[in-house]
Amino acid sequence: MLSKINASQTKYGIVNIISLVKEGCLREYVNGSYRGDLAIDQPQLRATLGLNETNELPSYWDEIQQYPEQIGLFCLTAILFTHESFIHVFSASSTENMKGVIRRSQFENEKAFTNIRGVLVTSGASPESAIREDIVSYDFSRLIKSGEVGKIVKMLLFDRLKKTFWVENPSGNNKEHIRTFYEQCIAYEFHRVFSLTAEQFRKWLEGEGLGNKNSRPIELDLDDRVEVDTHLLVSLATKPFLILTGASGTGKTYGIRQLANSINPLKHIDENFNSTFIPVEAGWKDGRNILGYKNPFGDEGEMYQPTALINMLLKANSIQYRKIPFFVLFDEMNLSHVEMYFARFLALLETSRHEGISNVPLLPKNELLLLQKYYKNNNEFLEYVYEAIQREGLYISENLFFVGTVNIDETTYMFSPKVLDRSFVIEKATDAPSTIFNQSLIKNEVRAMLSISEVNKYLLTQYNVRKLLNNLTSIDQEILKPITDFLDQVYNLVEDFTFGYRIVVECCEYVLKAKELHTDLNVKLEWLVDDDQLYDEILMQKILPKIHGNRKQISNLIKRLTAFCKDGDVIRYKKSHIKLMAMERNLNITGYCGFIC
Known part of the structure; x- marks a missing residue:
């Protein structure tokens, strides 16, 4: 029974095990010859190390010394599998990509959370900036990339299972304990502790190193060739702010959405993964409609209320998506004064391109900390927020492109020189009705066929x-x-x-x-x-x-x-x-x- 794994969650010094192992002093500490300053609660130390009555140190502690890069994460694993509550918390916190996010509220008491948070940071699974946070993201990918370390982890888990009365070749009829090793691990959701599928978990423990499959989430062949409008392409590659004007119905909106969709790496899963459509409304006076705002009446006090654009920015800023172009399309952009609601972007679009001058964030760190509260039940976006916090803010990244469509009538506003100076403007002309049949929306004189990788690289090279x-x-x-x-x-x-x-x-x-x-x-x-x-x-x-x-x-x-x-x-x-x-x-x-x- 998993309840038999129940070492103390709150005793002091457990994080010091990582230092002892890295320094090669573990045996000295166990046999009493250690003369250093590190102190660890003895019952918790024994549980973490898997010591038996004779104080014999399991062989996996010697074997992990061959892999210094993974020592910290291996120690973290050993600590997590000392109490069933840790196993439950981490299996529930999985984002299924070798990563996850834990929260203070998931733990039975304050000390258990601060202990685990300290171990996560010290082991390298979490960033140092998380040491005082209530929501902490973690990443096991460095541990899981090594198949040889997977074999050592299997030894450790085998040892832990024996403490639940599981035996490899049972003689009794207790169904819980007549499962194979892997069946028992999966039943206890050990695989989810590492944010792995059952099959990934088995492969890793059998010696197959696993890369982070979501670090490059490409679902279609980058060599696939797509049809592109070279007028759009050259203008966007030159300046990431484009205004499309022309008579209504000339394909202004369709053209840019077609470009975004054609190079969308996840279009079979999420057709809007790399684009967001924002219909501008009359009366926008400031940026809150596109940037969000601080909400003082959230479920957990003050929090930041995001928008579809903020969600897009979080993805575009993430290191795993930096080589994917993202598109923000403002429909009827001039229904309100662009100089008002888009003012912050107009300024930062320029400063982000100034070489040798530090960039200015769109959302500073203090607002990102409030944004954590909003995403408390969304592990995917919590990871994006943590990445942004590590960079001290959410920025207009180089893979983000803004496109606005405009019409001119009595309900719209003209653009000021400030806006036009910072953008490219393409006018979509009308054609005779007889010319629209049996031809592409992209005219022959500007149409080209390029691979998706060529389009991406072209747009992102400045x-x-x-x-x-x-x-x-x-x-x-x-x-x-x-x-x-x-x-x-x-x-x-x-x-x-x-x-x-x-x-x-x-x-x-x-x-x-x-x-x-x-x-x-x-x-x-x-x-x-x-x-x-x-x-x-x-x-x-x-x-x-x-x-x-x-x-x-x-x-x-x-x-x-x-x-x-x-x-x-x-x-x-x-x-x-x-x-x-x-x-x-x-x-x-x-x-x-x-x-x-």
């Missing part, structure tokens, strides 16, 4: 253009000098709508990312290598969106830019020329126009 501009090699000059010359010409034309260093850097990076798509990923599309088409995209996505005003303010400017798009009778920048002509028509009719109209 150029340090600021450094390039300050230290140009001959190769860099060949690529970047024409861009800056082009931007100089535009700068001299736009007068009151001049642009700063940020836009210059992002335009340079845009061209570099387009060239990379052509050369490194072998995407043979004309617009990626034709400078006129690339510069046309720069005008459409970074320069023209900031232009707005009445006839007196911008009439001459639009004429100059329209002329700039032509070289004699040849139109060099076709999309920009068409857009400027449309803006001029609106200006003549209404007396006012802007890019997003």
